[in-house]
Amino acid sequence: MADHLADHRLELIMSVLKARGECRTTQLAQQFDLSEMTLRRDLHTLEKRGLLKRVHGGAVLLNSDVNYSLRLQQDQIKKQAIGLAATRFLKSGQTIYIDAGTTTLELARAIRQGLPQVTDLQIITHGITIATELAGQTPYHLQLIGGDVYQNALSTVGPLALAQIAELNIDHFFMAAVGVDQAMGWSNSNHVEAVIKRAVIERSKSSCALADSSKWNQPSYAPIVPFDAMSTWVVNPGLPDDALAAAQAAQIELVIA
Numbered sequence: 001m002a003d004h005l006a007d008h009r010l011e012l013i014m015s016v017l018k019a020r021g022e023c024r025t026t027q028l029a030q031q032f033d034l035s036e037m038t039l040r041r042d043l044h045t046l047e048k049r050g051l052l053k054r055v056h057g058g059a060v061l062l063n064s065d066v067n068y069s070l071r072l073q074q075d076q077i078k079k080q081a082i083g084l085a086a087t088r089f090l091k092s093g094q095t096i097y098i099d100a101g102t103t104t105l106e107l108a109r110a111i112r113q114g115l116p117q118v119t120d121l122q123i124i125t126h127g128i129t130i131a132t133e134l135a136g137q138t139p140y141h142l143q144l145i146g147g148d149v150y151q152n153a154l155s156t157v158g159p160l161a162l163a164q165i166a167e168l169n170i171d172h173f174f175m176a177a178v179g180v181d182q183a184m185g186w187s188n189s190n191h192v193e194a195v196i197k198r199a200v201i202e203r204s205k206s207s208c209a210l211a212d213s214s215k216w217n218q219p220s221y222a223p224i225v226p227f228d229a230m231s232t233w234v235v236n237p238g239l240p241d242d243a244l245a246a247a248q249a250a251q252i253e254l255v256i257a
Contacts, residue, residue: 009034009042017052017061024058061221078212078236078257083107085257086174086210086234092120094171097200100127100155100193101176103210108133111140124168126161126196128154150192157192165199173204175230177211179220182246185227186211187220194222201225208232216243228252 012032016023025043029036043059046052052059083106090096090111098104108130111123119139125131126145134142147161175197179187186209188194201207201224209230216239228250236257239247247254 006042006045009038010046013039013042013046014051017059022055022058022060026057028058075212075214079103079106080109081236081257082210082212082234084110085255086208087111087115088255089172089208089232090115090118090121092118095122095124095169097168097170097173097204098123098125098127098130099174099176099197099200099210100125100130100153101210103212104174104176105129105133107174107210112137124170126156126165128156150190152190153193155193155196157196161196162199165196165203168200168203170200170204171206173200173207175201175207175209175224177209177215177220177224179218180209180211180215180227181217181219182227184219184223186224186230188222188224189220191222194224197224201229206231208234210234212236213238213240213243216240 009032013023013028016028016031025036025039028034028039032039043052043054047054047059052061079102082103086107087110098108104127108125112133115121121140122143123134123138123140124143124145126147128144128149131142131144134140145156145161145164147156147164148158149155150157175186177186178189188197207230209232211233213236227246230252232253232255233247234255234257239254244254
C-alpha cells in the first residue's frame with residue numbers, strides 16, 4: 001500500500017512538471033497536502049531516475065521527449081516532402097549543418113539519393129542517424145560532431161560538442177524543432193539539444209527550419225531561439241492563417257513542400 005501511494009505521488013509530481021516545466025517544493029506541498037520533507041524525498045527519487053533535476057527550492061524537467069522510434073513513424077509522408085524540398089537550397093561549395101531529428105533525417109535521405117548539380121558539399125551533423133545514413137553513400141565530405149551521446153535522440157551533445165561547433169563556419173543550418181509559436185519561438189523537447197541548436201545558429205550565415213504544420217502553436221519544453229531567428233521555414237501545406245501572417249511579419253521565407 002505504501003509503495004502504491006508513493007508511486008501515485010511521483011505520478012502527480014511528474015504531471016505538474018510536464019505541464020509547467022518546473023515546480024516549487026512549497027507550492028507542491030500545498031497543492032498535494034504533503035510535507036516538504038516527503039516532497040524532497042520524492043524529487044530525489046525522480047532525479048535518480050533521470051526524469052528531473054533538483055534546483056534550489058524545487059525541480060526542473062529534464063525533457064519531454066517522445067521515443068525516437070515512435071517519432072520515426074509519425075507523419076512520414078510530410079517529412080519526406082519537407083526533406084526533399086530542402087535540397088533546393090544546396091549548392092556546390094557550401095558547408096551545411098544538418099540537425100539531429102526525424103525530419104532532417106529525410107533531408108539526409110534525399111541527399112543520399114543524389115544531387116546531380118551539387119558536386120562539392122561539406123556536411124556536418126551531431127545526429128548519429130544522419131551520419132549513418134550518409135556515411136559511405138555520397139561523394140561529399142561528412143563530419144560527425146563528437147561528445148556525449150544523448151540516447152533519446154541519438155545525437156551528440158555536451159561541452160565537447162559545443163567546443164567543436166564553436167570552431168565552425170557554416171553556410172546553411174537545417175534545424176529541426178518540436179514546436180513553434182510567436183511567443184516562445186522555436187522550441188525543443190529537451191534542454192541539451194536546444195543548447196546545441198543555438199550554438200549552431202550562432203555559427204551559421206543562414207538557418208532554415210524543417211518542421212511540419214502540426215508544430216504550429218505547440219510550444220515544447222525548451223526554447224531554442226525567437227521565431228524571427230529563422231530565415232526560411234520548409235513546411236507542408238496546411239499552415240493556418242495566423243502562422244502565414246506571423247511568418248510574413250517576421251520576414252521568414254516559407255517554402256511549401
